[in-house]
Amino acid sequence: MHIGLIGGIGPAATDHYYRRLIAAFAQAGAPLELTVVHADAPTLLANLAAGDAAAQVAIYRRLTARLADAGADFVAITSIAGHFCVEDFAAVSPLPLLDMLSAISAHIQRTGLSRIGLLGTRTVMETRLYGRIATAELVPPRGDRLGTVHDAYAAMAAAGSVTPDQRAIFRAAADQLRNEDGVEALMLGGTDLALVFDAATSPYPLVDCAGLHVDAIVHHALGNPLPT
Structure with a gap:
């Protein structure tokens, strides 16, 4: 399956996911199909502090549509803080969400x-x-x-x-x-x-x-x- 990741929140977290996925698929002897889109960490933290789930969901929805266009089969968010609005996002996501x-x-x-x-x-x-x-x-x-x-x-x-x-x-x-x-x-x-x-x-x-x-x-x- 083609993995879609919403990354960038923050950059070290995205790198952590990327390296672990590469290692896991290499160990399994399977090809890794992966597309990563970038969300902005300061914007996420501002929406989190304000409790503005709607603004963050709109960002996720736009980025996930891009992942769908790239052929991803599902989406995952590479941020624990980014899961503050995960239930709202799951309801409107263009792709199935695998939540943390x-x-x-x-x-x-x-x-x-x-x-x-x-x-x-x-x-x-x-x-x-x-x-x-x-x-x-x-x-x-x-x-x-x-x-x-x-x-x-x-x-x-x-x-x-x-x-x-x-x-x-x-x-x-x-x-x-x-x-x-x-x-x-x-x-x-x-x-x-x-x-x-x-x-x-x-x-x-x-x-x-x-x-x-x-x-x-x-x-x-x-x-x-x-x-x-």
Whole structure:
């Protein structure tokens, strides 16, 4: 199947998806058919902050029509923050939508995790990932630290790179969630957090939202159902 990605939100997230898809299809010995269109990260973050779902859906709809013209069979959004309007978008999308939140929810059900720390944008953290996770408690940073994490994440996503100060903010928040709030794992509630945390070196278990989404895209494109 021909994969359509809405990328650019942010650039590092798009690169993360692209590299993982290339590796997965190479491992499967299958040709990768992929088209990527560009959405603007600052525009998304402004619409997210304003709660303007209609404006973001209009952008997605226009870009997805372009993907359909290119021959894509389905569309996926390479941004967790970009899923704030996903239900509205799914209702009008020119292509079937493979959304990230369903993949995350299914993973949590499979693993049996019950208390998970959450980092990402303010909306992701305050809504506990848009209220879509029913089988576990998502725990965001407390007090002023939530706003500090949001500001660092927004700057990192727009730049496509992480500074030492931003890295320190995310790691301090993760340590607090793990050591003081007793979470079992840390959810990377922003795709660009892959610039900071890696499963091979992390001192605590990770719920890699982008990785789960890529896995779902690969399985769908190759016609292989994910395990239940």
